[in-house]
Amino acid sequence: MKRLSAKLCQARRVVSACILFFLMGTATVHADETSPPRIPDTIQQRIAACTACHGVHGEGTPESGFFPRLAGKPAGYLARQLKDFQDGLRKYGPMEYTVRQLSPEYMQEIAEYFSAQEVPYTRSPMPRLSAEALARGEQLVTHGDPSRQIPPCAACHGSQLTGVKPDIPGLVGLPYDYISSQLGSWRTKTRSTVAPDCMSEIANRLSASDISAVSAWLAGRELPADMHAQPAGSVTPPLHCGVLGDKGDGA
């Protein structure tokens, strides 16, 4: 009996020591909070490496087109671009360095963050092109050029050209410089993706003047009221595309 009460006494002492220790612990935490920076546990804070150039909401630099807008682009498309930089299929040293260690899960999370951002679209500077060139651009976007096996952009990127979830990006609301440089980089192989790389095929069928025409017409187009990507399955792509997996078979 004596031994039991001694034990109880000991247990009580341990408990009070624990409580005291806990209180001291919280007290020090509170005291510390004043000095070191307080860092929010948010995805936005975690990806400061991305937002430094692409903007906190993925707005990019529309005035120059140098850092692309990420806001509102379909998540599957964005995650694919991260993977392509990681694998060296897209070439840009700083991006390759930044994403080299990221896991597929983390890249998906980052892609979803930017995809969910709602940022108004702004106009970017455009070159002056002749009416014929713009007409050629419109022709390529809406009807393609069957004689050179160029499908219309709208066949994959949607009737509104706002993209199709989850893998196909929109083409309207983007700067002229951005669109033309992407088409150019498919030709110089600094931008590629998993085979069959259908955009590379198409970009290589376009002439240099076609690239200017398409880019200018797209960049100058009035924006539709709803800029969101269309629902999955809205299009039946005319080419086999590695990025669309089996979905590219519907020729």
Add this chain to the structure above:
Amino acid sequence: MKRMRSIVMVVVLLALVLVGGWWLRGGKTPPVSQAASKVDAATLRDPALIARGEYLAAVGDCASCHTEQGGARYAGGRVLATPFGNIPAPNITPDPATGLGDWSFEDFWQALHSGKGRHGELLYPAFSYTSFTKVSHDDALAIFAYLQSLAPVHQPAKPLGLGFPYNVRNSLKAWRALYFQEGVYQPDPSQSETWNRGAYLVQGLGHCNECHAPRDSFGGTQNSPSLAGGQIPAQDWYAPDLSTKANGGLAGWSEQDIVDLLKNGQSVRGTAFGPMAEVVANSTQHMHEDDLRAIATYLQSLPPRPLLAEDKSPLDTTPILAQGAKVYAARCADCHGDNGEGVAGIYPPLSGNSSVNEPTGINAMRAVLLGGFSPLTAGNPRPYSMPPFAQQLNDREVAAVVTYIRQSWSNKASPILERDVIKYRHTPVD
């Protein structure tokens, strides 16, 4: 007198002929066929041996060099840039035509232990056999069994990017005589089992000294104190000194700090970045706790280092420090703190940080320019990151803020000049 001179000439000529013959004599030996190997096929298929080999291959970080960006694991193709030229890593999957499919264990041992290819040709020490020679026979067998268990990938070797005289493999004879000592690790009986395990891992499979030691103009590390830190040639990163004692790069690091960095990619004293981030992600995070503790035990036994002479440059750093302080307050303090203290578990401290204070300043400059994520590990699957400032700060601002960081709080490192930043701004990232 004339006669004397001609005798000397003859002797010199004879010596040249002999040396030349030794130089050019191909040390070619036929490979050991798998049928003739002392290791039978059934042994190599032992799942327990293969599993151990997988672990050891991770410890050795074989995949980092033997995998190309976006390529099949272990199928080779990554090109290692050296001051002597580019050396592509070979395919080590068991493909008979382009990999190790026809290799016997004896062939593998000859490569790992003696630095010789299957036909006795001398291998370039970009393959770190200077360290791997210390790996035990049993561990080498396990790694070989694992590599032979992989799915074969057909991927031919890329051409060697070396010019004369480095493309003459026999020129390595002289190099080997100077820098290569063949031999399995011999335990030090005066030290504990843990210490010996740590030394074995650090000096052997871990091949830490291949980066963490200065290389001389012939690319050798033999003549400097081990793990004393060094600039990685052609890649332009600085692998810091690893001594935890006085004046060491890791001065004051506890065993737990070392284990944390290797396991999670960050400790309260620093975060791995650049090439070490890759080492953590591919290798050390997969290591068993007791092996990490053994490594920490060994590193903590490294000797103190001599005190570096204080910077006595006549440069008046007052204006650059004032500019640096402004940049720091605007760009850095929100995360790293007003006093460079960092945020435990998130952002590394800059005060007392080995990568901030390393002698060249390369790491701090490139960290500012490139930013990037902390290593992604099982313990830190959604790491925080640092913005790249290459687009936002000019060379002068980078020099100013790095100088400010290197000379504030507990830091007393040398100043950085604008021309240093110009040099490293465009260093390729791989």
